[in-house]
Amino acid sequence: MKRNVYRHLVIPSLVLFALLLTACQSKEERFVNRLMRQMTFEEKLGQLNLLPVLGEITTGATVGEYDLGDRIAKGEVGGLFNLKGVDNVRNAQRIAVEESRLGIPLLFGMDVIHGYETIFPIPLAQSCSWDTTAIRLAAQIAAKEATADGICWTFSPMVDICRDARWGRVAEGNGEDPYLGSAIAKMMVEGYQGADLADSTTMMACVKHFALYGGAEAGRDYNMVDMSAYRMANDYLPPYKAAVDAGCGSVMAAFNTINGMPCHCNKWLLTDLLRKQWKFNGFVVSDYTGILELIEHRMGPDLETVGQRALSAGCDMDMVSEAITMNVDKHKWKENKKRVNEACRRVLMAKYRLGLFDDPYRYCDKERRATDIYTEANRAYARQLATETFVLLKNDSSATTNQPILPLSPTAKVALIGPLADTRSNMAGTWSVAATFDYKTVRESFAELLPQGHLFYAKGSNVEYDQQLQQRGELFGRSIWDERTPDQMRAEAMAAARKADVIVLAMGETSEMSGESSSRTNLTMPKAQQDLIDDLATLNKPMVLLNFTGRPVVLLHESEVCDAILQVWFGGSETANAIADVVFGKVSPSGKLTTSFPRSVGQEPLGYRQYSTGRPSVDGQFVKYLSCYLDESTLPLYPFGYGLSYTTFKYGECVVDDSQCSVTVTNTGKMAADEVVQLYVRAQYSTLARPVRELRGFKRIHLEPGESMEVSFAITDETLGYYNDKMQFVVEPGPYEFIVE
Numbered sequence: 001m002k003r004n005v006y007r008h009l010v011i012p013s014l015v016l017f018a019l020l021l022t023a024c025q026s027k028e029e030r031f032v033n034r035l036m037r038q039m040t041f042e043e044k045l046g047q048l049n050l051l052p053v054l055g056e057i058t059t060g061a062t063v064g065e066y067d068l069g070d071r072i073a074k075g076e077v078g079g080l081f082n083l084k085g086v087d088n089v090r091n092a093q094r095i096a097v098e099e100s101r102l103g104i105p106l107l108f109g110m111d112v113i114h115g116y117e118t119i120f121p122i123p124l125a126q127s128c129s130w131d132t133t134a135i136r137l138a139a140q141i142a143a144k145e146a147t148a149d150g151i152c153w154t155f156s157p158m159v160d161i162c163r164d165a166r167w168g169r170v171a172e173g174n175g176e177d178p179y180l181g182s183a184i185a186k187m188m189v190e191g192y193q194g195a196d197l198a199d200s201t202t203m204m205a206c207v208k209h210f211a212l213y214g215g216a217e218a219g220r221d222y223n224m225v226d227m228s229a230y231r232m233a234n235d236y237l238p239p240y241k242a243a244v245d246a247g248c249g250s251v252m253a254a255f256n257t258i259n260g261m262p263c264h265c266n267k268w269l270l271t272d273l274l275r276k277q278w279k280f281n282g283f284v285v286s287d288y289t290g291i292l293e294l295i296e297h298r299m300g301p302d303l304e305t306v307g308q309r310a311l312s313a314g315c316d317m318d319m320v321s322e323a324i325t326m327n328v329d330k331h332k333w334k335e336n337k338k339r340v341n342e343a344c345r346r347v348l349m350a351k352y353r354l355g356l357f358d359d360p361y362r363y364c365d366k367e368r369r370a371t372d373i374y375t376e377a378n379r380a381y382a383r384q385l386a387t388e389t390f391v392l393l394k395n396d397s398s399a400t401t402n403q404p405i406l407p408l409s410p411t412a413k414v415a416l417i418g419p420l421a422d423t424r425s426n427m428a429g430t431w432s433v434a435a436t437f438d439y440k441t442v443r444e445s446f447a448e449l450l451p452q453g454h455l456f457y458a459k460g461s462n463v464e465y466d467q468q469l470q471q472r473g474e475l476f477g478r479s480i481w482d483e484r485t486p487d488q489m490r491a492e493a494m495a496a497a498r499k500a501d502v503i504v505l506a507m508g509e510t511s512e513m514s515g516e517s518s519s520r521t522n523l524t525m526p527k528a529q530q531d532l533i534d535d536l537a538t539l540n541k542p543m544v545l546l547n548f549t550g551r552p553v554v555l556l557h558e559s560e561v562c563d564a565i566l567q568v569w570f571g572g573s574e575t576a577n578a579i580a581d582v583v584f585g586k587v588s589p590s591g592k593l594t595t596s597f598p599r600s601v602g603q604e605p606l607g608y609r610q611y612s613t614g615r616p617s618v619d620g621q622f623v624k625y626l627s628c629y630l631d632e633s634t635l636p637l638y639p640f641g642y643g644l645s646y647t648t649f650k651y652g653e654c655v656v657d658d659s660q661c662s663v664t665v666t667n668t669g670k671m672a673a674d675e676v677v678q679l680y681v682r683a684q685y686s687t688l689a690r691p692v693r694e695l696r697g698f699k700r701i702h703l704e705p706g707e708s709m710e711v712s713f714a715i716t717d718e719t720l721g722y723y724n725d726k727m728q729f730v731v732e733p734g735p736y737e738f739i740v741e
């Protein structure tokens, strides 16, 4: 009887259930499941392996210590990264598709961080435009260019919030504010991925570095992070979440630990928060050797153990470490079979969404290389965006004309001086992997614009006195060391300056003095350049500083001796043209800082979102027993949100009702210009101490001289709420104060 019940009821129900399950699966799930049924365990592990490319790949060629072509053919590789050139990509893909048993295509990733060959300003600079639509378009163009060269996956956006200027990677992110950072994260994902990942002009994004990498203690790269849940949820996590909510296809784990647990094996982070709470459905990739480094973190004695830990915590793909495919006892991996299947499914799903199973050469259209990359239109756009990212920090009036020093007259006699005035390779900034450096230097763009005989150039100094120190910021063949003595160079600079009406200094950091592994403990202008500024100052001529840096720096001295300071960051391919556009008044500067410029390195970490203290300082000044310093103001030299213009804006009264807050802004000057209107909120009462003010809205507007515009911000729960110490979003009754400026 029992047997009959089994045969007549249980078996048919099971079959029905299985059929129903299959019917409920999407087309992509069915495809991937079918494929996975054919895969061996080793082939599944192979999909989790992401390798760098250090040379050309052909079957038989040796890359590193192994034969990469051979390994692709054996199904031991899921993806490659930083392989440039459509022919190279096509070749590697051909091996995967034609020579591996199941013909599973590879993913091709790259650090397309701020443009492909058309390089846009570094991300920190882009954030200073507050122009999220423009940033999205830059990401879209980057995707169009990269995909024309075979790349279908970028390791961007980097959305690590950072308040510590000592950390070099502040250059790669969007500054210190989580609200602005979230808005940019969303737009960048949209820009890269578009509406359809399978479109051959869009690529998959990878939000990084998950999580809190920008909180590295003491601003030292790769250092630990120790942070309360309250702080994480409000100040650091929102941009990652915004990227996930925007549908970002992948997430990269961060090198740091969080409260003692390295991110790469942090189950709370990679599974509980990311998967269960945020519902992320893409895959998690490790950072470069991030899994191997777990040994250094004492998470296990060998690669095999730490690989297991990373996988079971939620890491799906292994960049470089080969903890998953090599040097491991494959039998032990079987204990983790469920996770291997899950991770493999996620990687295959991404390949499916990218359309690689339909056409593995989808991103290998040779024709597109000629039409889509580094085009006139893309470069023109990069130029326009760069002008939006420059921040005018100071612009005093000349004693003789009573007019602001900037913009300069295009007929002025200009002495252009500084180690960065005539260097091509330093304009693009850090992480410009695919740059071709086929663009102008500042000297060349000025020479094009000024009348014959009006430009006097001198390098003036090296970046640093110490050659070894300078070399640390000159990776990738970007050396600009000059063998002449400081006196020789200085004499040349003084002679050039004497002939001119105005001195323009192109100084600051070389491009690799910020970025990865470029932490600094001293944030002032390197001494070699500072001494040159002081010598030039003795000539009593107007001095304009073009400050090239990938981070906020201490400009206290320069703000005393220079008449004008334009923070130009690293503006990408079109830096030089964009600088000329702004310096000579074709465009008004409109950038606003997204990262506070300190008065002293001792103030770091520094940001405007300071949490309240019971003893706040008054105007930053020292008063005994208040929260301040004996020897320095607590205020930044140039705060978050700050930036001057060639015109002036007047803000009317801020009118608030239950649903919105509005203000009328008028251009009261003589030049058409953009302005970034910012809304800050302050809770009068709250359950937990909150920042003294928080950005909760912004709009970038354009106003002709004399023109007025009413700018409104909707007041919603998002405007008022915050995360409590249980990481739950709460909205409290307030009352609230609104500040628009």
Ligand code: BGC
Binding pocket: 111, 155, 208, 287, 288, 516
């Ligand atoms: C960086 C990542 C980058 C990766 C691949 C790592 O060192 O931390 O941001 O995507 O290298 O190049």
